[in-house]
Amino acid sequence: MKRSLTALIAGSLLAVSFTVFAAGGAIEGVEKQPINVSAIAMFMIFVLATLGITKWAAGKTKTTADFYTAGGGITGFQNGLAIAGDYMSAATLLGITSMVYFKGYDGFVYAVCFFIGWPIILFLMAERLRNLGKFTFADIASYRLDQNRIRTFAAIGSLTVVCFYLIVQMVGAGQLIQLLFGLEYNYAVVVVGILMMVYVTFGGMTATTWVQIIKACLLLGGGITLMLLTLAQFGWSLDNLFSKAIESHKLGEKMMAPGSLMADPISAFSLSLGLLFGTAGLPHIMMRFFTVPNAKEARKSVFYATGFIGLFFLVTIVLGAAAISIVGTNPAFFEGGQVGGKLIGGGNMPVMHLAKAVGGDIFLGFLSAVAFATILAVVSGLALAGASAISHDLYARVIKKGTASSAQEMRVTRFASVGLGITAILLGIAFKDQNVLFLVALAFGVASSVNFPVLILSMYWKGLTTRGALWGGIAGLVSSVGLVILSPTVWVKILGNTAAIFPYDHPAIVSMTLAFFVTWLLSVTDKSARAANEKEAFEEQYIRAQTGLGAAAASAH
Amino acid sequence: MSLPSIQEKIRGNPKFAELVGKRTRFAIILSLVVLLPYYTFMFFVSTQPQLFATKLTEGGIVTIGWPIAALIIIGGWLLTGVYVSRANGEFDSITAEVLKEARK
Numbered sequence: 001m002k003r004s005l006t007a008l009i010a011g012s013l014l015a016v017s018f019t020v021f022a023a024g025g026a027i028e029g030v031e032k033q034p035i036n037v038s039a040i041a042m043f044m045i046f047v048l049a050t051l052g053i054t055k056w057a058a059g060k061t062k063t064t065a066d067f068y069t070a071g072g073g074i075t076g077f078q079n080g081l082a083i084a085g086d087y088m089s090a091a092t093l094l095g096i097t098s099m100v101y102f103k104g105y106d107g108f109v110y111a112v113c114f115f116i117g118w119p120i121i122l123f124l125m126a127e128r129l130r131n132l133g134k135f136t137f138a139d140i141a142s143y144r145l146d147q148n149r150i151r152t153f154a155a156i157g158s159l160t161v162v163c164f165y166l167i168v169q170m171v172g173a174g175q176l177i178q179l180l181f182g183l184e185y186n187y188a189v190v191v192v193g194i195l196m197m198v199y200v201t202f203g204g205m206t207a208t209t210w211v212q213i214i215k216a217c218l219l220l221g222g223g224i225t226l227m228l229l230t231l232a233q234f235g236w237s238l239d240n241l242f243s244k245a246i247e248s249h250k251l252g253e254k255m256m257a258p259g260s261l262m263a264d265p266i267s268a269f270s271l272s273l274g275l276l277f278g279t280a281g282l283p284h285i286m287m288r289f290f291t292v293p294n295a296k297e298a299r300k301s302v303f304y305a306t307g308f309i310g311l312f313f314l315v316t317i318v319l320g321a322a323a324i325s326i327v328g329t330n331p332a333f334f335e336g337g338q339v340g341g342k343l344i345g346g347g348n349m350p351v352m353h354l355a356k357a358v359g360g361d362i363f364l365g366f367l368s369a370v371a372f373a374t375i376l377a378v379v380s381g382l383a384l385a386g387a388s389a390i391s392h393d394l395y396a397r398v399i400k401k402g403t404a405s406s407a408q409e410m411r412v413t414r415f416a417s418v419g420l421g422i423t424a425i426l427l428g429i430a431f432k433d434q435n436v437l438f439l440v441a442l443a444f445g446v447a448s449s450v451n452f453p454v455l456i457l458s459m460y461w462k463g464l465t466t467r468g469a470l471w472g473g474i475a476g477l478v479s480s481v482g483l484v485i486l487s488p489t490v491w492v493k494i495l496g497n498t499a500a501i502f503p504y505d506h507p508a509i510v511s512m513t514l515a516f517f518v519t520w521l522l523s524v525t526d527k528s529a530r531a532a533n534e535k536e537a538f539e540e541q542y543i544r545a546q547t548g549l550g551a552a553a554a555s556a557h
Numbered sequence: 558m559s560l561p562s563i564q565e566k567i568r569g570n571p572k573f574a575e576l577v578g579k580r581t582r583f584a585i586i587l588s589l590v591v592l593l594p595y596y597t598f599m600f601f602v603s604t605q606p607q608l609f610a611t612k613l614t615e616g617g618i619v620t621i622g623w624p625i626a627a628l629i630i631i632g633g634w635l636l637t638g639v640y641v642s643r644a645n646g647e648f649d650s651i652t653a654e655v656l657k658e659a660r661k
Contacts, residue, residue, distance in 0.1 A: 105609065108626045109602055112595070119591045119633045123584040123640055242618045256620040257610035258602040265603040272599055296645050303634075303641045310630045317627075543564050546577055547652050549659075550560065 035182035038365030043181070046214070046373045047195065053210045057203035064396075064409050065552075067204035068135040068388050069290040072554035074209055076297035080304025083288050085212030086381045087279075087305070088219055088312050090176060090371040096313065097351035100320025101328070104245075104255025107320055109262055111313040113272050117279035118309060122302040125280060128459045128545040129289040130298035134552040136385075137286040138393045141454045144537035146466040146530070148398055150454070153473050155393035157450040158283035160477075162386035163427075164443035166379060166420070168436050170428025173375045179345050180352070180368035189428040196379045197421030200387060201414045205291060208380045215377040218370045220308060223315045226351075226367070229358040230322040241318075244325035250340065255324075267504045274508030278444035281451030284385035293554040316351075323350040326357050333357075383420045390416040438490045441505055445480030449511035453519055459545060462538040465523045465531040472519025479514050483507035566659040576651045580644065587640055591633050598629060 061067050074082070092114075099107030132140045138154035170189050177188035199207045234241040242256070249255045262268045279285065292298050331337040333353040335344055343349050356364040391413035396404045404412075450473050457464045484490060486502040502510075523531070544550050567573050601608055609622030 105620075105622050105626075108623065109599075112598070112626050112629050115630050116591065116595050116633060119637050119640075120588055122637050123588045123591075127644070239618045246618070253610075256618075257622055258606035262599070262603045263606075265600065268599055268603045272596075296649060299641045299644055303637045306634045306637045310634045313630060314627060539568070540561075540564060543567050543573075546573070546580075547567060547656055549563065549567065549656060 036180060036365055036368060038362055039181050039368040042366055042369035043372050046218075046369060050195075050199065050207070050211050050214065050376075053214075054199050054203035054207040057206035057210065060206055061202070061204045064135070064392070064406050064413070066206065067410060067413055068287070068384075068392060070205040070209055072291060072293050072552065074291040074297075076292055076300025077304055078209065078213060079288060079292050079297065079301035081216045081308065082209045082212040082291075083285065083301055083305035084308035084312070085214075085216030085219070085377050086285060086288060087309055088216065088374070089378050090172070090374045092312065093219065093223065093316060093351055093371065093374070094348040096316040097320035097323060097354075098348045100317055101323045101350040102347065103259055103261060104249060104251055104321075104324075105257055106259050106261040108317050109258060111317060113275050114279075115306075115310055115313055116272075117276045118302060118306040120276065121280050122299060122306070125456070125459070126289060126298045126302050127295035127548075129286060130292065130295045131545050131548045131551045132459065132541065133286075133290050135287075135290060135392045136388050137283055137451065137455055138389065141451075141458050141469070143458060144534050144541050145458065145464070145469055147401075149470055150466055151393050152398050153470060154451070154454065155389040155398075157446060157454075157473065157477070158389040158393075159386055161281075161283055161443050161447050161451065162382050162389070162420075163423075164439040164446070165382050166386075166424045167427045167431055168439045168443070169375060169379045169382065170424050171431045171434070171436050173372075173379070174428055174432065176371060176375065179349075180371065185432055186429055189432075190425055192376060192379060193421045193425035193428065195376055196383050196424070197418055199376075199380045200383045200417040200421075204413075205287075205384060208377075208384050209291060211373075211380055212377045215370075215373045216308065219374055220312055220315075222367055222370045223312060223319065226355055226359065226363070227315050227318050227322075229363075230319065230326070230354065233326065233358060234322070238318075241322055241325075245321050248325040248328045266509065267506075270504045270509035271506045273512060274441075274444045274448050274506040276448075277452045277508065277512065278448035281447035281455060283389065283447075283451065284381040286455075287381075287385050287388065290552070294551070295548050319351050319354060323354040327353040330357065379424065383417055383424070386420045387413050387416040390419075435494055438484055438487075438494065441484050441487065441489060441507070442481060445484055445507045445511055446477060448508045449476030449480040449515045453512065453515045457516075457519060461523075462535055462542075463523050464519065465526040465528075465534050467526045467528070467531065468519045468521070468523025471522045472515045472517075475518040476511055476515030480507045480511035483511055563659045567655055570655050570658060572651055572658075573655050576648060576655060579651075580648050583640070583643065587636050591636060594632075595629060598625065 060071075063071075065071050096107055096111050099110055101107075129137075129140065132143055136155075137158065138151045141154040142150040170192060173192045174185040174189040177183050177191075178185050181188070183191075199211055231241070234244065246253055246255065251259065289298050289301070292301055327333050327343075327350050329339060331339050333344055334340070335342045343353070345352065352364060352367060355367045391409055395412045396402065396409045400408075453476060454469045454473055458469070483502045484507055486500060487505045487507070488500040488503070489505050491497050491500045491502075609620060609625070611621050613619045613621050613624065
């Protein structure tokens with residue numbers, strides 16, 4: 001199993017399965033590379049620009065609404081770019097290209113799996129999320145249910161996903177930066193943690209949004225430029241590109257059709273369920289729907305985001321296929337100059353080597369800086385989602401029962417952001433050189449089996465009660481975490497047992513089903529007066545969800 | 558006017574039922590148009606991989622698997638456009654009418 005580098009990159013959503021399934025050499029003991037001056041210079045420009053934006057954003061961040069949702073004043077187009085920036089990570093770029101490089105067509109199938117949740121989020125969730133939510137997804141989950149128990153549980157679900165992701169991102173950041181920039185691991189983790197704290201603590205959602213927008217543009221621009229440079233080398237002919245790839249690939253013609261990765265239908269189904277509905281249960285993604293003024297803009301956001309994400313996936317597929325012949329036949333990119341041996345820097349490096357092969361050192365430096373920027377944008381989104389779960393859900397609503405002043409809540413938010421930043425740095429250092437891949441499966445398992453069921457049922461099912469939501473959530477949490485521990489990744493590869501007790505790496509097929517079943521069973525059998533009130537309150541929620549009547553409006557500036 | 562009475566009026570307005578019915582049907586149909594081909598695709602990828610190895614053109618290089626996967630992505634995106642244009646046009650204007658009539 002690939003370890004450190006893969007793991008670190010895996011932090012992002014996309015990384016999940018790529019890392020779990022991607023072939024490629026082990027990456028243990030990534031060598032620290034010589035210091036890459038052009039990459040660091042370009043990254044410094046990005047940091048200075050984003051710090052400037054943070055300063056500007058800090059001036060605009062006065063109320064809790066400014067902090068959590070940028071005052072609801074982001075346009076659909078901007079939010080679409082920011083969602084794409086939140087979702088496309090270094091792992092998209094490195095992971096998908098690496099999958100195509102090693103496995104051919106199977107990489108494309110993964111890209112499709114990571115994409116397909118977006119249209120569904122639009123059709124079933126986007127406008128209801130916007131109409132019902134204010135700051136966090138717990139607002140919706142606890143809309144007509146018990147404010148203490150359901151909100152606390154939803155906040156715990158958010159924080160669990162955020163923490164798993166943050167660890168993976170931090171470990172990934174440390175390793176990627178060590179590899180691309182030639183900086184020490186610990187130093188890189190501290191830099192990422194501090195920048196994240198600065199963006200979130202001072203600039204809140206406004207700064208985070210713009211960091212994500214800039215990063216999305218850089219990543220798209222960089223990817224497309226690289227694709228054009230690459231296609232020029234093949235005389236702008238995809239036929240030419242693929243025939244060279246088949247000649248160079250060890251699978252030969254077989255790389256053009258599905259191979260071993262998806263051979264087990266149940267495993268493939270569980271993976272696709274987890275990715276489809278896990279995406280719809282990621283707190284930092286859900287939160288982005290509250291930054292636009294109304295449902296109209298929320299829908300537009302998903303349209304633009306889906307377009308950018310789809311385009312980027314298609315670009316990465318071309319890059320991966322091109323790398324097969326350009327990188328795969330050049331001894332300069334293999335350890336010891338042995339073509340077909342271990343790639344320098346590990347199995348996730350094909351696209352970076354491709355950048356060097358067609359664009360030289362300057363372009364490699366640019367792409368490295370983009371990868372770093374990408375990690376920063378993703379961790380900032382995560383930290384903001386975590387901080388709002390602590391300050392808005394746990395502090396303001398559960399502990400203070402809504403009596404906290406805006407100033408008090410802001411103070412708690414800032415402490416929470418700093419606390420999360422320090423936690424992320426410490427965990428990043430603690431998990432150095434660990435195989436953290438299982439955390440990605442965990443994050444998706446929890447998102448699809450804890451967050452998603454309560455979210456979708458609270459919006460669609462009148463019969464949902466506090467008792468059902470709570471026990472269904474607990475069933476989802478216990479089963480998703482338990483099954484990941486019993487899965488091949490953890491039980492065999494980490495704990496060293498001979499055979500996995502649960503045969504699939506992604507638990508969704510069991511844990512999601514169980515969560516929905518328990519929620520349903522304990523809701524329909526709940527005959528308490530509270531349950532009756534909760535069912536009655538659905539009417540008001542339903543009208544608001546459908547029409548936007550009473551929905552949180554953009555704050556005036 | 559108080560919120561509950563506005564809500565009662567919305568509930569009683571046949572246009573509201575029309576809005577919800579149309580939009581729900583539309584969302585479900587579009588979801589199926591995305592999910593059925595996707596799961597069919599996944600099913601054949603894992604059980605009948607050789608189907609995807611057919612060449613796109615006689616004697617060509619590219620197999621039909623690549624354009625099929627690309628079509629799922631591009632088609633999914635185009636469908637989001639279809640939904641947004643109808644929801645932001647037709648559905649939102651019915652919503653605006655319903656809200657306006659309820660506030661009278």
